[in-house]
Each structure stands twice: as structure tokens, then as C-alpha cells.
Amino acid sequence: TTVESERRSLILVNPGLAPRRATVTTMYTAYRLNSPNEVMPPHRHSPSAIRFGLTGRQNFTGVEGEDMVFGPGDLVLTPHDTWHNHGNVGDEPAVNLSVLDLPLVETLNAVYFEHDYKEAGVRKEKQSTKVPADYSERIYGHGGYMPRFVSHHRGTGSASPMYCYRWEPLRELLEKHRDWDGDPYDALTVEYVDPVNGGPLFKTMTFFAQMLRPGERTRAQRQTASLLVTPFEGGGLGHTVIGGKRFDWKNFDTLAVPAGEWYEHVNDSKSPIVLFIASDEPALRAFGLHKRWGRTAAGDVEKLA
Incomplete structure (x- = not known):
């Protein structure tokens, strides 16, 4: 049920593309409901995804140790193969929009999902914080200036290192x-x-x-x-x-x-x-x-x- 499930997403399946989980041939979008004060365990997958805040100001996504709380209009990345978890750290329900390239990755026969997150060989239900919560804004929030005192290789290095817009x-x-x-x-x-x-x-x-x-x-x-x-x-x-x-x-x-x-x-x-x-x-x-x-x-x- 929607109460028992840790993922409550309404996927927009285009009837012209069914039974594929696809809204257009290469992407699907979904509305995700996060209940108050819940954060699911970390996972990672081959499709790349974004979360775009619609309602609620306490949406949560943690990516590779950057814990981001976001609200309406904020865009958060979960690049392919990066460990991440989603949730809501507020007292009110929150809804965000998800967009994934899963149909494209599925066509290429390259889909995988992993849930066995470990640190130092020990299974964990939450990622440890590795950078400040405002890391993306602090490092990349000044157009025209590029800090040279940090590595810009994050995750697999094949997506933007700025995880929150x-x-x-x-x-x-x-x-x-x-x-x-x-x-x-x-x-x-x-x-x-x-x-x-x-x-x-x-x-x-x-x-x-x-x-x-x-x-x-x-x-x-x-x-x-x-x-x-x-x-x-x-x-x-x-x-x-x-x-x-x-x-x-x-x-x-x-x-x-x-x-x-x-x-x-x-x-x-x-x-x-x-x-x-x-x-x-x-x-x-x-x-x-x-x-x-x-x-x-x-x-x-x-x-x-």
C-alpha cells in the first residue's frame, strides 16, 4: 500500500508506448509523494535521474554524501551509478517530479539497480555526510568563477558535479x-x-x-x-x-x-x-x-x- 511502501511514485506511462515504462521513447516522468519524516535507504542505478520540487520545502535527497533539502522549483541530480537516497525531513507531505532516462537505458539493455550500500564493508541504511549540505551552491553558485581547490570529478565524472540547482x-x-x-x-x-x-x-x-x-x-x-x-x-x-x-x-x-x-x-x-x-x-x-x-x-x- 502507499503507507507500507518506501517508494510512492505515479509513473506517467504513455499508452502508445505501453507496456514500457516510458512517457516518451527515451524518458519517463513520475510524481513522487514523500510522507513526513521519512528517508529511504540508499540505492543506485544505471539510469540518470532528477528530482524537481513541486510542493513542500523539506524534500530530501542525499547523493554521494551531500545531503540536500529542497523545495518548489529546486532541481536535484542523481547521476547514474551514484549512491543516493530520497525522503522528506519535514512534518508535511511533499511531492516532487522525477525524470529518468530509463527507457533509453532499457533499450540499450543496460539497466541495473543496487541496494546493498556499504561503508568500510559494513551494510548501512544511511550515507555518512562527506561534504557540507550547501556544497553545490558554495562551490558552483558563482557563475564565471571556477574553484581550483576542489576536485570536480564526482560520482562517475560523466555528469554535472553540481548536484543542486x-x-x-x-x-x-x-x-x-x-x-x-x-x-x-x-x-x-x-x-x-x-x-x-x-x-x-x-x-x-x-x-x-x-x-x-x-x-x-x-x-x-x-x-x-x-x-x-x-x-x-x-x-x-x-x-x-x-x-x-x-x-x-x-x-x-x-x-x-x-x-x-x-x-x-x-x-x-x-x-x-x-x-x-x-x-x-x-x-x-x-x-x-x-x-x-x-x-x-x-x-x-x-x-x-
Whole structure:
């Protein structure tokens, strides 16, 4: 039951891809409920994952000895093969959004999960703290400056060493540029990046925050990458057109945008709306397969990437 289980996740399985656990062909998303004052034992797995806070300010994730408490809008990484545990250290239930590249890893026949966490050969139910709780912010929270007194190789070294991306500085960045023209296809979009090399957080997935100003409508585009889109801030009252079909949405809904489909986003409200977006673009780029096309104001198709 939901009371007895240490993992309470509602996985969004696309009926067009069932019985695979997939929301789009390469990624799945799930809503995870954490009960008050619970932290599950450590585990690790080959898929990479993120947690994005939706409700509650005491969500907990510990990764390789960095214990992070996070709230709405905060993004926490659990790179592949890193020991980590999740939970809630507050007195109220908390919900976060999970995104994993499990369908892609499953296709490559490379899925594994491990639960036998040990320190010095002794099985443990909790990871020992190895760095300060604000390590990611303290070391990587100053854009343009790279500390040379720490190693930036964390976990397997194949993902961003910054495990926690806070919502406040990202939201402040969007607000500072609210009056800019933005991009006709992507409005005001900010990508989460590895602070060491400027690349995506994972080799398989990248993530964006996109602000739609009141009444803003992006131009239609399509690409070979698949997207997962979650309206996060602004109260909702918008819609997205995918493959010619309109989908109305509100906060915390999730849209699956399959590769190859034309899509556009519309803010129907009188306040800004921020979308949280996951994309498998890095995986496509690795094979030289990522392409994007847009439809101009005149209705012509132009190549974007």
C-alpha cells in the first residue's frame, strides 16, 4: 500500500508506448509523494535521474554524501551509478517530479539497480555526510568563477558535479529579462548546464526553464528530440498545440511532446508562466541526429539546428 511502501511514485506511462515504462521513447516522468519524516535507504542505478520540487520545502535527497533539502522549483541530480537516497525531513507531505532516462537505458539493455550500500564493508541504511549540505551552491553558485581547490570529478565524472540547482537565482534571471524580445520559438528559455564544461547536466538529457509572458505564443517548431513539459509557476491557464491538437493545461500537469511533432505553447493568462522542460537532445546530438525546424511568421519552414 502507499503507507507500507518506501517508494510512492505515479509513473506517467504513455499508452502508445505501453507496456514500457516510458512517457516518451527515451524518458519517463513520475510524481513522487514523500510522507513526513521519512528517508529511504540508499540505492543506485544505471539510469540518470532528477528530482524537481513541486510542493513542500523539506524534500530530501542525499547523493554521494551531500545531503540536500529542497523545495518548489529546486532541481536535484542523481547521476547514474551514484549512491543516493530520497525522503522528506519535514512534518508535511511533499511531492516532487522525477525524470529518468530509463527507457533509453532499457533499450540499450543496460539497466541495473543496487541496494546493498556499504561503508568500510559494513551494510548501512544511511550515507555518512562527506561534504557540507550547501556544497553545490558554495562551490558552483558563482557563475564565471571556477574553484581550483576542489576536485570536480564526482560520482562517475560523466555528469554535472553540481548536484543542486536552486530555483531563486534562476527565477531572478528570468525576471531580469522579462522585457527582452526573447526567441520567437522558445520565448525566454534558460538551460541548466554543467558549470565546469558548460554542457548539459547528463549525456542523455538536458533541462530548461521557459518563461511565457502574458499572451505570448511561441512559433510552431518540431525536432528529432522528445520533450517532457511541466507548467510550474504562474497558475496555469495555458495550452500547447501538439501535432495539430490542442491540450489545455495548468500547474503541475505534464505534456509529452514526441519527436517529429509540430508544437507551440500559449500563455492564455495575464501573468507569466514558467515551464519546466526535459529533453533527450544530448543523446540525439551524440549520434549526430538532432535536428530542429521552425515555421516562420509567413508560414515557411526554416531549419533551426
